[in-house]
Amino acid sequence: MTRTMVVAFLALCSLPVLAIDPAPLLPDPVQQARYVDLIHQLRCLQCQGETVADTQAMFAKDIRRQVREMVQAGKSDHEVRQYMVDRYGKIILLRPESAWLWLAPALFLLGGIAIAWRVLRQRRALLATDTSEVGDEPEQS
Numbered sequence: 001m002t003r004t005m006v007v008a009f010l011a012l013c014s015l016p017v018l019a020i021d022p023a024p025l026l027p028d029p030v031q032q033a034r035y036v037d038l039i040h041q042l043r044c045l046q047c048q049g050e051t052v053a054d055t056q057a058m059f060a061k062d063i064r065r066q067v068r069e070m071v072q073a074g075k076s077d078h079e080v081r082q083y084m085v086d087r088y089g090k091i092i093l094l095r096p097e098s099a100w101l102w103l104a105p106a107l108f109l110l111g112g113i114a115i116a117w118r119v120l121r122q123r124r125a126l127l128a129t130d131t132s133e134v135g136d137e138p139e140q141s
Contacts (some may be wrong), residue, residue, distance in 0.1 A: 023068060035071045037081055043094045051094055055064055 026032040039053040044060045052067075054061040063084070070080045084092050 023064070026068070026072065031071050034077060035068055038067050038071065038077060041081070041094050042067070042084060043092050045088060045092060 026035060036053070036105045040051050041065055042052045042054050044050050044055045044057055044063070046057040046059040050060075052063045067080055068084075070083065075083075081093065
Protein backbone atom coordinates (compact mmCIF):
# COMPACT_ATOMS: atom_id res chain seq x y z
CA MET A 1 0.00 0.00 0.00
CA THR A 2 2.76 2.46 0.83
CA ARG A 3 4.53 1.73 -2.45
CA THR A 4 1.44 2.78 -4.42
CA MET A 5 1.13 5.93 -2.32
CA VAL A 6 4.75 6.84 -3.05
CA VAL A 7 4.25 6.21 -6.78
CA ALA A 8 1.06 8.32 -6.77
CA PHE A 9 2.85 11.13 -4.91
CA LEU A 10 5.75 11.13 -7.35
CA ALA A 11 3.35 11.10 -10.28
CA LEU A 12 1.55 14.15 -8.90
CA CYS A 13 4.85 15.94 -8.27
CA SER A 14 5.93 15.44 -11.84
CA LEU A 15 2.97 17.28 -13.37
CA PRO A 16 4.08 20.05 -15.71
CA VAL A 17 4.33 23.49 -14.18
CA LEU A 18 2.22 25.99 -16.03
CA ALA A 19 3.82 29.35 -16.77
CA ILE A 20 2.02 32.40 -15.50
CA ASP A 21 2.69 34.33 -18.69
CA PRO A 22 1.87 31.97 -21.57
CA ALA A 23 2.67 34.58 -24.24
CA PRO A 24 5.52 33.61 -26.56
CA LEU A 25 8.88 35.30 -26.14
CA LEU A 26 9.40 38.55 -28.00
CA PRO A 27 11.62 38.16 -31.07
CA ASP A 28 14.13 40.74 -29.81
CA PRO A 29 15.95 39.59 -26.62
CA VAL A 30 16.43 43.21 -25.51
CA GLN A 31 12.69 43.84 -25.75
CA GLN A 32 11.99 40.59 -23.91
CA ALA A 33 14.33 41.61 -21.09
CA ARG A 34 12.67 45.05 -20.87
CA TYR A 35 9.22 43.44 -20.86
CA VAL A 36 10.15 41.05 -18.04
CA ASP A 37 11.74 43.88 -16.04
CA LEU A 38 8.68 46.12 -16.47
CA ILE A 39 6.12 43.49 -15.43
CA HIS A 40 8.18 42.88 -12.28
CA GLN A 41 7.98 46.60 -11.46
CA LEU A 42 4.17 46.80 -11.60
CA ARG A 43 1.81 45.78 -8.79
CA CYS A 44 -1.35 43.77 -9.40
CA LEU A 45 -4.13 45.98 -8.04
CA GLN A 46 -6.41 42.98 -7.69
CA CYS A 47 -3.92 40.92 -5.66
CA GLN A 48 -2.29 43.89 -3.85
CA GLY A 49 0.80 42.03 -2.75
CA GLU A 50 2.11 40.57 -5.99
CA THR A 51 3.61 41.85 -9.18
CA VAL A 52 1.73 41.42 -12.44
CA ALA A 53 4.44 38.94 -13.40
CA ASP A 54 3.61 36.65 -10.47
CA THR A 55 -0.17 36.29 -10.69
CA GLN A 56 -2.78 34.91 -13.05
CA ALA A 57 -5.48 37.46 -12.18
CA MET A 58 -7.35 38.91 -15.16
CA PHE A 59 -6.11 42.40 -14.27
CA ALA A 60 -2.50 41.20 -14.38
CA LYS A 61 -3.06 39.46 -17.73
CA ASP A 62 -4.44 42.71 -19.16
CA ILE A 63 -1.49 44.73 -17.82
CA ARG A 64 1.01 42.22 -19.21
CA ARG A 65 -0.69 42.44 -22.61
CA GLN A 66 -0.58 46.25 -22.56
CA VAL A 67 3.08 46.33 -21.51
CA ARG A 68 3.96 43.81 -24.21
CA GLU A 69 2.22 45.91 -26.87
CA MET A 70 3.91 49.12 -25.72
CA VAL A 71 7.36 47.51 -25.64
CA GLN A 72 6.81 46.11 -29.16
CA ALA A 73 5.65 49.57 -30.28
CA GLY A 74 8.99 51.01 -29.17
CA LYS A 75 7.85 52.92 -26.08
CA SER A 76 10.54 53.61 -23.49
CA ASP A 77 10.40 52.15 -19.98
CA HIS A 78 9.58 55.60 -18.61
CA GLU A 79 6.71 56.01 -21.08
CA VAL A 80 5.26 52.60 -20.13
CA ARG A 81 5.47 53.34 -16.39
CA GLN A 82 4.03 56.83 -16.88
CA TYR A 83 1.11 55.42 -18.90
CA MET A 84 0.35 52.97 -16.11
CA VAL A 85 0.60 55.68 -13.42
CA ASP A 86 -1.66 57.99 -15.45
CA ARG A 87 -4.21 55.24 -15.84
CA TYR A 88 -4.11 53.53 -12.41
CA GLY A 89 -2.25 55.91 -10.09
CA LYS A 90 1.10 55.60 -8.32
CA ILE A 91 -0.13 52.56 -6.39
CA ILE A 92 0.56 50.42 -9.45
CA LEU A 93 4.30 50.95 -9.07
CA LEU A 94 5.83 48.29 -6.86
CA ARG A 95 8.60 50.70 -5.84
CA PRO A 96 7.00 54.14 -5.70
CA GLU A 97 9.13 57.07 -6.74
CA SER A 98 8.09 59.12 -3.71
CA ALA A 99 10.72 59.17 -0.98
CA TRP A 100 8.02 59.97 1.61
CA LEU A 101 6.62 56.47 1.28
CA TRP A 102 10.01 55.08 2.28
CA LEU A 103 10.80 57.67 4.94
CA ALA A 104 7.41 57.87 6.67
CA PRO A 105 7.75 54.63 8.72
CA ALA A 106 11.14 55.72 10.05
CA LEU A 107 9.81 59.19 10.89
CA PHE A 108 6.83 57.71 12.74
CA LEU A 109 9.14 55.40 14.68
CA LEU A 110 11.40 58.27 15.66
CA GLY A 111 8.37 60.35 16.66
CA GLY A 112 7.07 57.51 18.84
CA ILE A 113 10.45 57.14 20.52
CA ALA A 114 10.58 60.90 21.19
CA ILE A 115 7.09 60.86 22.73
CA ALA A 116 7.91 57.85 24.90
CA TRP A 117 11.14 59.49 26.08
CA ARG A 118 9.29 62.70 26.99
CA VAL A 119 6.58 60.82 28.90
CA LEU A 120 9.16 58.82 30.86
CA ARG A 121 11.10 62.00 31.68
CA GLN A 122 7.95 63.70 32.97
CA ARG A 123 7.10 60.68 35.14
CA ARG A 124 10.58 60.68 36.65
CA ALA A 125 10.20 64.38 37.47
CA LEU A 126 6.83 63.73 39.13
CA LEU A 127 8.23 60.85 41.16
CA ALA A 128 11.14 63.02 42.33
CA THR A 129 8.74 65.69 43.66
CA ASP A 130 6.27 63.22 45.20
CA THR A 131 6.40 63.42 49.03
CA SER A 132 3.72 60.90 49.88
CA GLU A 133 4.62 57.60 51.48
CA VAL A 134 4.06 54.34 49.63
CA GLY A 135 1.67 52.91 52.24
CA ASP A 136 -0.36 56.10 52.79
CA GLU A 137 -3.93 55.84 51.61
CA PRO A 138 -6.43 58.69 51.65
CA GLU A 139 -9.08 58.47 54.39
CA GLN A 140 -12.53 57.50 53.28
CA SER A 141 -15.52 59.02 55.03
